[in-house]
Amino acid sequence: SEIDQNYRLSIQKQADGQYLMSGSLPTLSLRRYVGILTGGASLEDIEIAAVDVPGFSNIVISGLGALDELDAGQLSYRNGAWSMTGQAIDAQSRSVATKMLTQTGKNPDWNIDLTLVPEFEICVRAANAFSETEEMLFAPASSELTAQSFDALENLAVQMQICPTAQIHVEGHTDADGPADDNMTLSVKRAESVASVLIAAGISDTRLFAIGYGETLPIASNETRAGKALNRRIEFVLKQ
Numbered sequence: 001s002e003i004d005q006n007y008r009l010s011i012q013k014q015a016d017g018q019y020l021m022s023g024s025l026p027t028l029s030l031r032r033y034v035g036i037l038t039g040g041a042s043l044e045d046i047e048i049a050a051v052d053v054p055g056f057s058n059i060v061i062s063g064l065g066a067l068d069e070l071d072a073g074q075l076s077y078r079n080g081a082w083s084m085t086g087q088a089i090d091a092q093s094r095s096v097a098t099k100m101l102t103q104t105g106k107n108p109d110w111n112i113d114l115t116l117v118p119e120f121e122i123c124v125r126a127a128n129a130f131s132e133t134e135e136m137l138f139a140p141a142s143s144e145l146t147a148q149s150f151d152a153l154e155n156l157a158v159q160m161q162i163c164p165t166a167q168i169h170v171e172g173h174t175d176a177d178g179p180a181d182d183n184m185t186l187s188v189k190r191a192e193s194v195a196s197v198l199i200a201a202g203i204s205d206t207r208l209f210a211i212g213y214g215e216t217l218p219i220a221s222n223e224t225r226a227g228k229a230l231n232r233r234i235e236f237v238l239k240q
Helices: 002-006 027-036 057-068 091-102 120-131 147-160 180-200 223-230
Strands: 010-012 019-024 047-048 072-078 080-087 109-114 167-173 210-211 231-237
Touching: 010 057, 019 027, 027 047, 027 057, 057 072, 057 080, 057 091, 080 091, 091 109, 120 147, 120 231, 147 180, 167 180, 180 210, 180 231
Parallel strands: 019 047, 080 109, 167 210
Antiparallel strands: 010 019, 010 072, 072 080, 167 231
């Protein structure tokens, strides 16, 4: 019918887990339920308008379940047709999402285009998360890693096997205490220590590059203890 052809709905899940929505839903109760399923996402661009589409509400709920399985994606109803596009983190998640869509009660004809997040992107995310959450701990003024840091690096090595051809640049940084030349040398040695642990954990040495920047690239003030602690860091940069 004409009203069905003009009906629009878009529910987009972003890679950070946030949802963006626009268009119409047939009932206020479904609108509220969608808000719950999307973690309280904004519904200000969702209107209430009746639609003559069999199973519309159930299809929306199944679509949201499929989106939950995806890293990012978009559920759409436009020109009388349903579509789901997006990326899954692995083949199993993609299969589950596809099954949820194709087994909806009214079984609409779906336009489904689900791909996998590139392996390199998965590794980049893992390396960035590691740099942000794991602190490499060394003995004072030394390149000797603590046992705690060994365990964390072994876990990182497992994740880096997902992208076996990516280069891993291990970058060492220090605070500004002491002579700059000594800090440069220390940053190189610490980067090399980290690279050695990754090699021992199964990462090919041909993929690893240990680089030291000393005190030249601070991310915080070297005038405070907290700032110095932030500047004493190891970062991981991946390159294809």
